[in-house]
């Protein structure tokens with residue numbers, strides 16, 4: 001397991017001898033408006049569900065999710081977070097050599113390493129605002145049996161439009177495309193950007209409930225693909241892969257259709273507005289450069305300062321940001337900031353401005 005994911009508020013709280021509640025966690029990319037209203041009240045009435053085994057295949061929850069997504073229930077599997085799928089797929093798909101669009105979430109490479117799968121990388125660059133180059137990516141596909149693409153990407157926040165991605169997948173029917181759409185719900189007008197409805201036989205979509213509903217501790221994620229493939233991959237699912245409370249939460253959220261749609265719409269609008277405000281704060285400041293992002297976090301490059309220096313100074317003020325120096329393809333000059341509520345964003349922006357000035 002790699003050490004160095006975001007979100008380690010416990011370690012920082014220990015260092016600062018404070019309660020984790022007093023730390024503003026801008027290092028993990030959770031919905032700043034979440035969890036959705038009423039979820040806690042609902043779960044409080046369902047606590048007794050932990051006294052019985054959950055449904056072994058999370059059938060009721062999968063049916064709710066399929067209806068929510070507008071696909072048939074035999075096109076999806078549910079597990080204890082998308083992490084479970086990331087680590088199972090290299091073995092289940094018998095991948096030998098994978099191509100990763102980088103810099104990106106480290107667990108794809110970690111999962112490959114764990115299963116003895118060799119990885120090759122195609123890098124986006126700061127000089128090009130980390131915009132993925134589909135032609136360059138396509139030229140590297142030969143010799144790889146799978147391609148991992150995080151869309152929109154963590155940590156760059158860049159999106160490959162479905163209009164580019166779907167034809168690419170169609171042109172390479174013998175290659176698996178594993179598309180992680182965990183941050184897609186944060187993107188404005190993104191419903192048309194999912195590859196889910198293409199239903200291609202070589203495409204698998206990862207969709208996490210952790211981020212958009214801010215329930216990372218419950219652990220729920222979906223894998224969506226063509227029915228034939230999902231049938232095959234179900235052989236790798238263990239019983240009771242999703243715990244009772246997680247099933248209760250997701251069933252509740254995905255059957256409250258209009259409330260949940262409203263919540264996601266508000267999230268998208270809020271995140272877009274805060275992203276704009278945050279970046280504006282730093283306009284004309286040569287020591288920091290923010291890259292365009294479509295989602296709820298921002299990647300920034302520091303000039304003349306290291307990520308470690310900035311991380312330490314922010315941490316001293318109980319604001320945890322992501323030091324991106326351990327992302328393959330970035331250096332120790334990159335930080336990632338996840339947007340929080342207006343007040344916390346302003347406080348963080350003021351502090352960061354003082355540090356970089």
Ligand SMILES: Cc1ncc(COP(=O)(O)O)c(C=O)c1O
Nearest residue numbers: 081082083105154182208210221
């Ligand atoms: C891009 C991406 N995919 C997947 C995950 C894992 O999410 P989960 O296992 O909670 O669904 C993360 C977590 O940070 C992530 O950033």
